[in-house]
Amino acid sequence: MLWVKASIYKPDTPNSLRVAYVKFDVNLSSGKRYMLNRELKGKSISIWIQDHDTGDVVSDVKTKELNYYRFKASREQLPKCKAGSI
Numbered sequence: 001m002l003w004v005k006a007s008i009y010k011p012d013t014p015n016s017l018r019v020a021y022v023k024f025d026v027n028l029s030s031g032k033r034y035m036l037n038r039e040l041k042g043k044s045i046s047i048w049i050q051d052h053d054t055g056d057v058v059s060d061v062k063t064k065e066l067n068y069y070r071f072k073a074s075r076e077q078l079p080k081c082k083a084g085s086i
Helices: 071-082
Strands: 002-008 018-024 035-040 044-049 064-067
Touching: 002 035, 002 044, 018 044, 018 064
Parallel strands: none
Antiparallel strands: 002 018, 035 044, 044 064
C-alpha cells in the first residue's frame, strides 16, 4: 500500500494550494526504479506509477478532485500515510 499526496499551487496567488490523496495497492519489485506520473484536467488530477526505465504503467490510474488545502484535513491523513507499506 502506498499513499500519495498530490499538491498544486499558483506561486503568485495566495491561498491557491490544492491537494488530493490517493492510495495505491500495488506490488512493486525490489531493485527496480519507479516514478509517479500525473495529468491535470480542470480541478482533477490523475496519478499513476510507472517503471522508470521502460515507462510501463504498473498501477491503476487514480483520479481525484483537488480541494483547497485545509490544515485539519491534512492532519487527519497523516496516520493513513504512515500506514503505507513502502
